[in-house]
Amino acid sequence: MKTIFANSVPGRPGVGPGKPTKDLTGLIPMELARAEPPGLPEVGELDVVRHLSRLSRLNFGVDSHFYPLGSCTMKYNPKFMEQVAALPGFCRLHPLIPQLRGAGHFAQGALEVIYETERLLGEITGMAGFTLHPMAGSHGELTGAMIIAAYHKDKGRTRTKVIVPDSAHGTNPASAAIAGFDVISLESKDGIIDPQALENALDEDVAAVMMTCPNTLGLFERNLPRIVELVRSVDALLYYDGANLNAIMGKMRVGDAGFDVVHLNLHKTFGTPHGGGGPGSGPVGVCTRLVDFLPVSRVVKLEDGQFFLDYDYPKSIGYVAPFYGNFGVYLKAYAYILRLGRNGLIRVSENAVLAANYLRKRLEDALDIPCNRICMHEFVASAVRQAAQGVRALDIAKALLDQGHHAPTVYFPLIIKEALMIEPTETENLTTLDQFVDDLIEILERGASNPASIQAAPLNTPVSRLDETKAARNLELTDL
Amino acid sequence: MNPDDLLYAKSHEWARISGQEALVGITDFAQQQLGDITFVELPAAGDSVTEGQEMGSIESVKAASELISPVSGTVLVVNTDLENAPEKINRDPYGAGWLVRVQLSAQPQNLLSHLQYDEIVEGSETV
Structure with a gap:
């Protein structure tokens, strides 16, 4: 997607505050005043609206997607x-x-x-x-x-x-x-x-x-x-x-x-x-x-x-x-x-723990779960079995993005190899939880027969697999 | 497999001892676990290091970890190539990816042979 500056056309009028009706001399200290107008993009109001609307659709947030990012409790933020x-x-x-x-x-x-x-x-x-x-x-x-x-x-x-x-x-x-x-x-x-x-x-x-x-x-x-x-x-x-x-x-x-x-x-x-x-x-x-x-x-x-x-x-x-x-x-x-009150807050915790244990039970055959006992609000699965076949926790995480789920936390905590740390929170309904499990199991099955298809993910996101190593080694921010 | 002419620390560093000097690096297992290494912070020449104590840090796309010195002594030379090319540690952990050369002040106390270290690595892979 182009930046708003790339959409700028010299001379195209936008919506501005208009010219000042009186002389500003003396109101702004001259040493602080600009010599030239600021380099703002020259775009119309509709261009700005569309640009920002498009940007918002590229976002991956809890308002649009399931977000089981373990240890972070990415619960829905009620609008009231x-x-x-x-x-x-x-x-x-x-x-x-x-x-x-x-x-x-x-x-x-x-x-x-x-x-x-x-x-x-x-x-x-x-x-x-x-x-x-x-x-x-x-x-x-x-x-x-x-x-x-x-x-x-x-x-x-x-x-x-x-x-x-x-x-x-x-x-x-x-x-x-x-x-x-x-x-x-x-x-x-x-x-x-x-x-x-x-x-x-x-x-x-x-x-x-x-x-x-x-x-x-x-x-x-x-x-x-x-x-x-x-x-x-x-x-x-x-x-x-x-x-x-x-x-x-x-x-x-x-x-x-x-x-x-x-x-x-x-x-x-x-x-x-x-x-x-x-x-x-x-x-x-x-x-x-x-x-x-x-x-x-x-x-x-x-x-x-x-x-x-x-x-x-x-x-x-x-x-x-x-x-x-x-x-x-x-x-x-x-x-x-x-708003939630005493009983509401207690139910928050009960449902958060219930949702995590539901996911844990449904996934216990598909993934290794190193400490597989009743958990609290989150649990850590391990993709060691899959990694031995070439599909790492990172690949699974990326493939989940293609299915419309935010990835769980990966490679944390450090004490579990190929960790996938899953925290569904209390605000997700059974339909969403089941969809996540079904999609995750489908990814694991596809990975077993065709690892390359998972290693190539994601394909349906605004940007595909990023070179995280290069991004960490060359700290240079430029337009995509 | 891990070279048989090196000594190993449980914290996954190696030392090649020759006389009163030791070349130090991290093991192949360590670089595999870390994944692509993005940054290494090493002591400077002249700094003293102590066996079992932190001497720097290493960052990868997955994690940031302490570097533990496997030997005690004074740092003679630092592998400055790693500043711009930390990937050398991933490519060649026992060669071009070495970290520091140390003038020993004492012989190391707690290092393992390659056979003992192989056992540790095999044990932790099944965790």
Whole structure:
């Protein structure tokens, strides 16, 4: 497809703002004014509409296709949330208003949203305090790691290590390292954490253990009580990566289970859009003894029911984001929680787990499933058998695109060879799940008799098989 | 099969020891598992490396991994060809795809023979 610049014809009129009716001299500082008009494409309004409509049809999203991208919880984003976020009282509110002297009463509704969302997330997870500031899941992880560092510093000691199991979410080691910790990788046993291995790795230098539960194999960490006990024995903190909360929401409160720090991905569990790398939202919750270290500002409710921004937390790790994080995103999550309610959120998790287990059972003969037992909201299959015949997980993923399904996550987690990590989410109906399985089995059968046909996929997508190696080696962006 | 004149680390690096020097690279199994390699970060000449400790990183289209030094000593020479042609590691892991040459400060403690390493590789292929 041509770029809009390639469609430009010199002199073709478009729709513009018109010529200024008065002299602009003095309104714009001359050193900032352009000498020449900007190099915009010269196209008509209809050309622009068609160009953008075509572009949108090239997109592969959850609004158009099944999207079982494991570990990412690509659930459907209900449209009522967009309506709530578009309410003028929210979307036209200037972010500086609550900080202006005497102007706080113009922003009471927005401050109440922040206050209530923090309390709802606290209720769901069993944590004593929350901050909504982190602007992505990874940002939440970093914030959590900084709170952990502040806790140990406040106790007058230096802890240098963070333990991350090899079944944890992939960003955990990076977040701990960015926060300045040495990362110790912990090998899993039978797909979950081995308490003995953890005990051997724990010492007085360990600041925290970062867990994902259920883990990236979609398995619940059955030894959790023992893990909590071990971590507490050296006064390290237990971190919960909320990437997989969609499996246990309403079934288990991670704070009650003994986790000290939690981050949630609102763009996963609470149905807000993922965006293209943003805007996300990664709120962080903490247990009582860590509340003082949360970032500022914090929203406080006064006795008269008024909300205000409080900055007076001397032990706080300080600012982690401009203003209050991505307000429009957690506003949608707030709407989602209120709309679904307690029972609705519980059913989300039940249906997410049911859908994953349905797919697992239907695929267990066609693919290898290394830890083939009741899973949570996702499971990991392996294409080792197919790879031996020349059809790799990558080829299967590409062939699925041709059938109109987004590919599962491939080659992650690293502990499973030729991994296909499948997470259907609760929002897919039986017809869609069956269609996915039928198409996947058809691909595997075709691959067994004619590997080349799968290796050549995809053929029906806007671009066919991309040279990913070349793209990674030569970082040059040019027109296709 | 893996060459019989090399020593191997469990973390899938090899070392060719000659006197007080060692040539270091990653194994054929490692490059196969990684897939097409896109970037290698190596220590600089003069840096000291320690057996079993991270000495750099390697990225492929599939994953980013740590490079663990199989030997202890000081880096003498780095294979600068890999900056622009990391695919040499995929094509020739035991030859043109070598990573660094190290002046040994001690003999390696935990390296395996090619037979022992073959066993590890066979074991992990069935996982």
